[in-house]
Amino acid sequence: KQIEGTITTDSTARTRRSVKTAIEDVAVGIRAASPAATVRVIEHTPLWVDIDEAFDHAIRHAVENGIEHADRDSPTVTVEIDESPNTGRVEIRIDDEGPPIPSMELYALDDHQATTPTCHGSGCGLFVMKWCLESLGGELRIEPATSRGNTVYCYLPSQSPPENKN
Numbered sequence: 001k002q003i004e005g006t007i008t009t010d011s012t013a014r015t016r017r018s019v020k021t022a023i024e025d026v027a028v029g030i031r032a033a034s035p036a037a038t039v040r041v042i043e044h045t046p047l048w049v050d051i052d053e054a055f056d057h058a059i060r061h062a063v064e065n066g067i068e069h070a071d072r073d074s075p076t077v078t079v080e081i082d083e084s085p086n087t088g089r090v091e092i093r094i095d096d097e098g099p100p101i102p103s104m105e106l107y108a109l110d111d112h113q114a115t116t117p118t119c120h121g122s123g124c125g126l127f128v129m130k131w132c133l134e135s136l137g138g139e140l141r142i143e144p145a146t147s148r149g150n151t152v153y154c155y156l157p158s159q160s161p162p163e164n165k166n
Contacts, residue, residue: 014050014136016162019043019081019090022051026059027079030067036074037067044082047090048159054132055156058140059092061129062152066096084155089138092154100145101126109142129154 020043027039049055059079066077077096084091109126129152130140138156145151 014052016048016050016159018161019047019049019092019156022049022055023059023079023081023092026056027063030060030063034064034067037070038074038076039063039067040076040078042078042080044080046161047081047083048161049090049136049156050159051136051156054135058129058132058154059094061125061132062094062154065125066094066098066150066152070096070098072097083158087155088158090154090156090158092156094152094154095149097149098145099148101142101150103144106142106144109140 020041023041027041031037031039063077063079067075075097077094080093080095082091082093083089105126109130126140126142133140133154133156136156138154141153141155143151143153
């Protein structure tokens with residue numbers, strides 16, 4: 001119910017925020033809950049987005065998955081913020097050190113893949129990330145590792161910085 005409420009929120013309830021600040025706000029809670037993990041946030045280009053709780057859910061889930069599924073005592077997840085060179089959209093790249101995401105999970109994200117009793121994903125986490133980003137006009141792309149590390153790309157429409165009221 002919480003997720004449904006998040007992805008059906010009226011777009012007028014969104015707030016324009018610095019991408020780095022919004023991600024750092026999410027990272028603070030993750031660092032507190034997982035003190036052995038390292039969460040790095042690197043901003044290559046200052047960018048702004050109009051977001052709501054869906055953004056927090058998508059970013060939190062991607063980073064927490066990178067920590068939870070790592071097979072190391074002190075995992076590192078790196079979040080990089082830049083402008084997409086191809087589209088000009090905000091590109092948030094989340095890299096982990098874990099084993100590859102199972103192909104069944106990735107196939108389940110494909111809009112053209114049929115879900116059957118013998119072909120389905122085992123969880124809804126990746127779907128939640130996809131839905132949250134789509135509710136913000138964005139998209140999700142995942143590059144699984146061949147041996148170690150996965151890369152999750154979150155693309156969102158870029159906005160102008162808010163006007164300074166001073």
